[in-house]
Each structure stands twice: as structure tokens, then as C-alpha cells.
Amino acid sequence: MTNPENDEKDEFDLRNFLPFLLNQAAEESSLEFQQVYKNRYGMLRTEWRVLFHLGNYGEMTAKDIGQRAKIHKTKISRAVAKLEQRRFLKRIRDEEDRRVERLSLTQAGHSSYRELREIAQSYDAKLAAQFTSGEVALLRMMLRRLAGMD
Amino acid sequence: MTNPENDEKDEFDLRNFLPFLLNQAAEESSLEFQQVYKNRYGMLRTEWRVLFHLGNYGEMTAKDIGQRAKIHKTKISRAVAKLEQRRFLKRIRDEEDRRVERLSLTQAGHSSYRELREIAQSYDAKLAAQFTSGEVALLRMMLRRLAGMD
DNA sequence: GGATAATAGTTGTTTTTGTAACTAACAAGG
DNA sequence: CCTTGTTAGTTACAAAAACAACTATTATCC
Numbered sequence: 001m002t003n004p005e006n007d008e009k010d011e012f013d014l015r016n017f018l019p020f021l022l023n024q025a026a027e028e029s030s031l032e033f034q035q036v037y038k039n040r041y042g043m044l045r046t047e048w049r050v051l052f053h054l055g056n057y058g059e060m061t062a063k064d065i066g067q068r069a070k071i072h073k074t075k076i077s078r079a080v081a082k083l084e085q086r087r088f089l090k091r092i093r094d095e096e097d098r099r100v101e102r103l104s105l106t107q108a109g110h111s112s113y114r115e116l117r118e119i120a121q122s123y124d125a126k127l128a129a130q131f132t133s134g135e136v137a138l139l140r141m142m143l144r145r146l147a148g149m150d
Numbered sequence: 151m152t153n154p155e156n157d158e159k160d161e162f163d164l165r166n167f168l169p170f171l172l173n174q175a176a177e178e179s180s181l182e183f184q185q186v187y188k189n190r191y192g193m194l195r196t197e198w199r200v201l202f203h204l205g206n207y208g209e210m211t212a213k214d215i216g217q218r219a220k221i222h223k224t225k226i227s228r229a230v231a232k233l234e235q236r237r238f239l240k241r242i243r244d245e246e247d248r249r250v251e252r253l254s255l256t257q258a259g260h261s262s263y264r265e266l267r268e269i270a271q272s273y274d275a276k277l278a279a280q281f282t283s284g285e286v287a288l289l290r291m292m293l294r295r296l297a298g299m300d
Numbered sequence: 301g302g303a304t305a306a307t308a309g310t311t312g313t314t315t316t317t318g319t320a321a322c323t324a325a326c327a328a329g330g
Numbered sequence: 331c332c333t334t335g336t337t338a339g340t341t342a343c344a345a346a347a348a349c350a351a352c353t354a355t356t357a358t359c360c
């Protein structure tokens with residue numbers, strides 16, 4: 001490319017624009033881990049997120065997961081169906097309120113979760129190793145704030 | 151949700167996992183700006199990215215844009231077609247290498263770019279205002295590193 | 301120079317997502 | 331109770347993304 005056209009007081013650089021930077025960093029930093037749950041476990045992103053939530057926080061409803069991870073209910077519905085099909089989770093109709101399903105992992109689901117968590121943990125460590133521990137702590141704080149997860 | 155199942159030395163918290171955190175922050179921080187180019191300009195994300203690249207860096211080829219922003223060529227091809235249709239950009243066949251098209255903005259494209267850039271700039275400032283300027287500088291540096299944009 | 305491979309970009313097909321409308325169950329007010 | 335409104339989750343259809351196969355052009359190298 002040529003002709004930078006910076007003749008019009010253009011202090012703006014796309015490469016510093018936070019939404020763009022965040023997206024690029026998110027994509028790049030997800031890539032390698034994505035290969036694992038995708039190729040090795042045949043899972044979609046929403047599927048491992050549901051798996052992780054159930055593994056990490058225990059029994060939850062679809063709505064709980066959706067609120068916590070800001071995932072739309074239709075995506076969760078489909079992910080749950082797929083995970084159930086693969087016998088990674090089971091649903092129990094809540095008899096107090098029969099609209100609700102209480103979701104939890106099966107043995108198989110739990111064992112996949114443990115494996116993936118292990119991988120995620122060391123992957124996270126690898127990413128974090130590029131910076132000082134103070135920097136990483138600050139980064140996580142800022143990301144949580146930007147994500148509205150305070 | 152109940153039953154945290156933290157009985158199995160589970161120091162892992164999904165809410166601190168960098169790829170997850172980055173994705174959440176990216177999505178949340180893009181939302182408001184997305185409304186602008188989507189609802190007000192009828193553009194898709196790839197379309198404004200192409201527009202921004204051409205506005206920001208001047209004449210480029212589809213391949214240039216793809217490499218710089220890590221966007222797949224089919225997505226770019228379709229975005230370019232749409233932007234051309236709306237008379238926001240023009241293509242010039244490179245006579246040195248007739249496989250290549252040199253892309254650049256039209257007047258209309260440039261004026262949309264300027265408007266959107268203005269909005270992007272103040273949106274970025276609003277996001278950045280949540281932190282000290284030192285923190286933001288560090289954040290951008292870290293994101294660039296994570297994005298492999300060094 | 302002619303076969304073979306590589307490159308820029310496009311098009312067609314399949315997956316995945318987004319959106320809206322739907323079912324079933326519960327809640328609230330009259 | 332019984333209409334009206336909400337809520338949990340599903341399903342159907344439309345939009346967008348991913349992936350593979352394609353065309354046209356240029357580069358390689360025997």
C-alpha cells in the first residue's frame with residue numbers, strides 16, 4: 001500500500017483503536033486453544049464454554065450460564081443439546097419450577113472438562129509469561145472492567 | 151447455581167482465563183460502536199474494517215488488507231464488492247500484475263470514513279477514560295503483543 | 301518455450317450465528 | 331379462577347462466516 005493520506009490531521013491509527021485491538025488479541029490468543037477443543041474434542045466455542053461453566057461452578061441452569069457469560073439463550077440451547085447428545089451433561093427438570101432445567105456434567109463430561117482445564121491452565125500461563133505478573137494482573141483487571149464483569 | 155465442586159484443587163477460574171476475558175472485553179467494547187456502522191451506515195464489520203484500512207493507510211490491495219488485519223480473503227472479497235456497489239471504493243487493475251487490484255476510496259467513501267473515524271476516536275477516548283493514561287498505554291502495548299502485531 | 305506450481309481474487313456450498321416467533325410453565329391482579 | 335403478562339427454553343428461518351473448489355494470471359525450472 002502507498003499514499004498514507006495523513007495530510008488531513010489524522011492522528012487516528014486503526015492499530016490503536018481499542019475495539020479493534022481487543023478483537024485481534026482475542027482472536028489470536030484463542031487460536032491455539034481453539035484447535036484443542038475443536039479438533040481434538042469436536043466442540044464448538046459455546047460448547048466448551050458451557051462445559052467449563054458446569055465444570056467450574058457446578059450445577060447451573062441454561063439461564064445462569066447465559067447471564068454469567070453473556071451468551072444468548074439460543075446458542076446455549078443448541079450447545080446443551082449437543083453436549084447432552086454426546087453424553088457430556090444431563091438435564092434434570094426442576095420440580096419446583098417445571099420451566100427450569102438443572103444442568104450438570106456426567107462422568108464423561110467431567111473428565112473432558114478436567115483435561116481441557118489442564119490445557120487451558122497451561123495455555124493461560126504461556127500467554128501470561130510474556131509479561132510481568134504485575135502487568136498481567138493489571139491486564140486482567142482492565143479486561144474485566146471493559147467486559148463489564150466487575 | 152450451586153455445588154461449586156471446588157473439592158478437587160481447582161484454582162482455575164474461567165473468569166480469569168485470558169482468551170475468555172479478551173473475548174468478553176472485545177465483544178462488550180465493540181457493541182456500542184457496532185451500532186453506529188451497522189444501523190447508521192448499513193455496514194458489516196469486515197466492511198468498515200476495509201473502509202478504515204483504505205482511509206487510514208491509503209491505496210491497498212485486498213491481500214494487503216487481509217494480511218494486516220488477519221481477515222480471510224473471501225470475507226474481504228465480499229466486503230470489497232459491497233463497498234464498490236455502494237460507490238465507497240473503486241478498484242484499479244494493476245497493469246504490472248493483472249491479478250492484482252489496487253483499491254482506494256471514492257469521495258463518498260472518504261467522507262464516510264472521516265465521519266466514522268471521528269466517532270471511533272471519541273469512542274476510543276471514552277473507553278480509555280476508565281483508566282489512567284499510563285494504564286491505557288500499557289494495555290495497548292500488551293494487546294498488540296498478544297495480537298502478534300509487534 | 302511449455303509443463304507445473306504459485307498467487308490474487310471469486311464463487312458455491314456447508315456450518316454457525318442472529319433474530320423472531322413459538323411452547324410450556326408460572327405469576328399477579330382483578 | 332381466569333385473563334394478562336413473564337419467564338425458561340426451543341425451533342424455524344434469515345444472515346453471516348468458514349471452507350473448498352474454482353478462474354485467471356504470473357513465476358519457476360527443466
